[in-house]
Amino acid sequence: MNMRHSGIGMTSQRTRNRLIERLRAQGIQDEVVLAAMNAVPRHIFVDEALASRAYDDVSLPLGFGQTISQPYIVARMVEILRAGRPLNRVLEIGTGCGYQAAVLAQVAKEIYSVERVQPLYERAAACLDELQVRNVTLRYADGNMGLPEAAPFDGIIMAAAATHVPPTLLEQLAVGGRMVLPLGAQEQHLCLIERDANGYRETRLEAAKFVPLLIGKA
Ligand code: SAH
Numbered sequence: 001m002n003m004r005h006s007g008i009g010m011t012s013q014r015t016r017n018r019l020i021e022r023l024r025a026q027g028i029q030d031e032v033v034l035a036a037m038n039a040v041p042r043h044i045f046v047d048e049a050l051a052s053r054a055y056d057d058v059s060l061p062l063g064f065g066q067t068i069s070q071p072y073i074v075a076r077m078v079e080i081l082r083a084g085r086p087l088n089r090v091l092e093i094g095t096g097c098g099y100q101a102a103v104l105a106q107v108a109k110e111i112y113s114v115e116r117v118q119p120l121y122e123r124a125a126a127c128l129d130e131l132q133v134r135n136v137t138l139r140y141a142d143g144n145m146g147l148p149e150a151a152p153f154d155g156i157i158m159a160a161a162a163t164h165v166p167p168t169l170l171e172q173l174a175v176g177g178r179m180v181l182p183l184g185a186q187e188q189h190l191c192l193i194e195r196d197a198n199g200y201r202e203t204r205l206e207a208a209k210f211v212p213l214l215i216g217k218a
Contacts, residue, residue, distance in 0.1 A: 004044070005131065011043040011051050019055045023075050026057075030079045036106035037075050042068075045097040045127050062097050064117050064218070066211055069159060073208065074100050080180045080192055080205070081155045082107055089150065091172065093143030093181075093213070094159030098124030101136050104157070111136040112150045114143040117218045142216050146172040153177060160213040161188045170200060182210040 006013065020038050028034060043054035046068060050060050059067040078100075081087070087108035092101055095115035101124065104111045113136060115121040121140040128136055139147060143158070144166050152174035158181035165181065170193070173179050179193040190205040 005041050007041060007043055011041070011054060015055045016041070019057070019071055022057060023072060026072050028072070028075045028079055030082060030084060032107055033075050033079045033082065033103075036078070036103045037071060039106055040099065040102045041131070042071065042099055044131060045099040045102070045124075062120065064120060066096055066117065066120065068097050068099055069210070074103055076206075077157055077180045077190065078103060078107060080190070081157055081178055083178060087155050089153050089174075090155040090157065091147055091150070091153040091169075092157050092159065093146075093169070095124045095138055096120060096159060098127050098136075098138070100157070100159060101138070102128060102131060102133050105133045105136050108155065109135060112139065112147050112153075113137070114139045114141050114147060116140070116142055116214060116216065140217065143213070144168065144215060148172065155179070156181075158182065158213065159210065161185070161208070161210040162213040165191070165193065165202075166213075170195075182208040185212070 020034050043051040046054050046060050057070050057072050059070045062068050089110045090108040092113040095113040101113040118140050125138050146168045151172035154174045154177040156179040161182040173195045177195050182188045183191040188208045190208045192203040194201045
């Protein structure tokens with residue numbers, strides 16, 4: 001790891017350790033998720049000017065009206081997705097800066113991530129490349145379509161809020177798979193969808209605040 005990756009001062013490993021302690025205090029229990037959060041340098045994914053705030057538990061602007069999710073919500077969603085078991089193939093809708101994709105890359109074999117804003121897609125690709133993350137495939141596309149060529153997925157995670165669950169994504173969820181997404185408009189909550197041989201089961205979880213899932217490519 002080079003100096004930029006390991007970081008100094010506010011971006012150091014010590015700062016990251018504090019983040020992990022905070023996540024534990026907030027209720028994150030899955031050690032695999034905590035290790036993944038510890039392994040990924042979040043400051044690489046945010047603007048240089050914001051790097052000193054990269055490990056605060058806040059969402060930060062990414063440009064293009066988008067935000068990088070706060071670390072707690074990334075950890076929480078990945079914990080729900082994992083449910084304590086190893087994941088094989090995961091689809092993420094809304095790559096943004098690529099931070100969550102890098103965390104997912106630590107807990108699943110193959111990640112596919114879709115982003116509708118081209119400059120974000122390009123920047124995420126550059127960051128993941130810099131960190132030599134090899135098991136993430138990025139696509140510049142409308143996530144409402146999912147990614148039929150790589151389906152089925154045993155996990156689907158959405159980083160933007162939908163008013164209803166896109167049916168195409170339900171179809172691309174494997175039997176035995178889990179999907180985590182924010183649902184709602186002004187008032188949002190996290191929603192877990194589990195697919196078994198008989199169909200889908202939806203569980204409403206905690207309140208959330210995400211940018212909206214939009215339609216089409218930008
Ligand atoms: N996971 C991201 C958070 C991104 S914020 C991270 O770690 O930084 C949500 C992202 O979803 C934004 O980048 C937005 O452009 C994207 N998005 C919104 N609607 C989308 C759609 N229909 N398809 C793909 N991406 C979408």
